[in-house]
Amino acid sequence: xxxxxxxxxxxxxxxxxxxxxxxxxxxxxxxxxxxxxxxxxxxxxxxxxxxxxxxxxxxxxxxxxxxxxxxxxxxxxxxxxxxxxxxxxxxxxxxxxxxxxxxxxxxxxxxxxxxxxxxxxxxxxxxxxxxxxxxxxxxxxxxxxxxxxxxxxxxxxxxxxxxxxxxxxxxxxxxxxxxxxxxxxxxxxxxxxxxxxxxxxxxxxxxxxxxxxxxxxxxxxxxxxxxxxxxxxxxxxxxxxxxxxxxxxxxxxxxxxxxxxxxxxxxxxxxxxxxxxxxxxxxxxxxxxxxxxxxxxxxxxxxxxxxxxxxxxxxxxxx
Ligand code: TXA
Ligand code: MG
Numbered sequence: 001x002x003x004x005x006x007x008x009x010x011x012x013x014x015x016x017x018x019x020x021x022x023x024x025x026x027x028x029x030x031x032x033x034x035x036x037x038x039x040x041x042x043x044x045x046x047x048x049x050x051x052x053x054x055x056x057x058x059x060x061x062x063x064x065x066x067x068x069x070x071x072x073x074x075x076x077x078x079x080x081x082x083x084x085x086x087x088x089x090x091x092x093x094x095x096x097x098x099x100x101x102x103x104x105x106x107x108x109x110x111x112x113x114x115x116x117x118x119x120x121x122x123x124x125x126x127x128x129x130x131x132x133x134x135x136x137x138x139x140x141x142x143x144x145x146x147x148x149x150x151x152x153x154x155x156x157x158x159x160x161x162x163x164x165x166x167x168x169x170x171x172x173x174x175x176x177x178x179x180x181x182x183x184x185x186x187x188x189x190x191x192x193x194x195x196x197x198x199x200x201x202x203x204x205x206x207x208x209x210x211x212x213x214x215x216x217x218x219x220x221x222x223x224x225x226x227x228x229x230x231x232x233x234x235x236x237x238x239x240x241x242x243x244x245x246x247x248x249x250x251x252x253x254x255x256x257x258x259x260x261x262x263x264x265x266x267x268x269x270x271x272x273x274x275x276x277x278x279x280x281x282x283x284x285x286x287x288x289x290x291x292x293x294x295x296x297x298x299x300x301x302x303x304x305x306x307x308x309x310x311x312x313x314x315x316x317x318x319x
Contacts, residue, residue, distance in 0.1 A: 001156075002155050002157075002160065006163055016127075018043075020158065026115060026116045026190075027167060030057075035130045037129075044133075045102075048137070049138050054139075057090055058113075060114055063082065077178055080183075084191060084199075088115075088172070090173040090175045092178070136150045143223060144282070145170050145281075149283075171313065172187065174187060174191040185204070185206060188205070188309035188312045190278065190309070228294065228319065230295065231298050240261045249265065250296070251297070264293050266288055278306050298317065
C-alpha cells in the first residue's frame with residue numbers, strides 16, 4: 001500500500017535505498033528514482049510497463065548541475081534554461097558518458113529539466129543525485145495530476161507518494177532539441193511556441209514518423225482513457241444518432257453541449273481560459289473514464305497558445 005505523505009524525509013530514505021517514489025511536479029506527477037541506480041531505473045520501467053527504448057527525463061536541482069549530465073551545450077539552450085528554469089521546459093542535449101544508458105535508452109542525448117514544484121525542488125536540494133522520472137501513469141494511459149491518481153495506478157507498486165496537491169500546469173513539459181542553430185520542439189507542452197520564440201527567435205515543430213518517433217511522447221496512442229474515445233464531429237446530431245443506445249460522455253472547452261443524450265460532461269474552463277483548461281485536463285479525463293459511459297466525445301480547443309498542446313494530447317487520447 002502506498003502512503004500519501006508530505007514528509008520529504010521519507011522520500012529521501014526510499015530514494016537512497018534504490019526505491020522509487022511518486023513525485024509531484026508543476027506539470028504532472030512523476031515516478032522518480034536515483035538516476036545512477038540501475039535497480040531503481042529498472043523498477044521505473046517495469047512499474048510503468050514502459051518499453052526500454054523509451055528514455056526518461058532527468059530532473060536536476062540547479063543550472064550548475066547541467067554540466068554534470070550534459071555537454072556541448074548550445075548557447076540557445078543555455079538562454080532557454082536561464083529563462084524558463086525552474087519550470088516546464090525539457091532540453092535534449094548531448095549526454096555525458098556517466099549518465100546511464102538505460103536512462104537515455106542508448107541515445108546520445110539526455111533530456112533534462114529543473115521542475116518548479118516547491119516539494120520537488122526541496123527534495124532535489126537534499127539529494128546528491130538527479131532524479132530520472134517519467135510521468136506517473138502506465139504506458140499509454142492518462143497522466144496523473146494528483147497524488148490520488150498515482151495511488152489509483154500504483155498502490156501495490158509504491159511505498160511512498162509525495163503529496164504536493166494538484167499540479168498547477170497540468171500538462172507535460174515542452175521538449176526542445178537543437179540541431180545546428182535550429183531550435184526544434186519535439187513535444188508541445190506547458191511552455192508555448194510563442195514563449196520560446198520571445199527568447200530565441202524562430203522555432204520549428206518536429207513532425208515525426210509515428211513508427212519511429214524521436215520523442216516517443218509523439219507516439220500516436222498516448223494519454224488514453226480505457227473507455228472508447230473519439231473526437232466530436234461537426235455535426236453533433238448525426239454523431240449522436242449513430243450512437244443510439246450508448247451512454248455518452250463529453251469533454252468540452254467552455255460550455256456544455258445542449259443535448260440530453262450526453263449524460264456526463266466535463267467543462268475544462270467556463271472562463272475560456274486555456275491555462276485553466278490545461279490544469280483541469282487530465283483530472284477531467286480520469287473522471288469521465290471512471291463514470292461508466294460507453295464512449296467519450298472530445299471537443300478540440302482553440303488551436304492557439306497552450307491550446308495547441310492540449311489538442312495534441314486530445315488527438316492522442318483518441319483510441
Ligand atoms: O513534465 C514532464 O516532462 C513530466 C514530469 C514528470 O517531469 N515527465 C514526462 O515524462 O512527461 P515522460 O517520460 O512521460 O515523457 C518524456 C518524453 C518521452 O516521450 C521520451 O521519449 C522523451 O521525453 N525523451 C526522454 N529522453 C529523451 C531523449 N534522450 N531523446 C528523445 N526523447 C526523449
Ligand atoms: Mg508520459
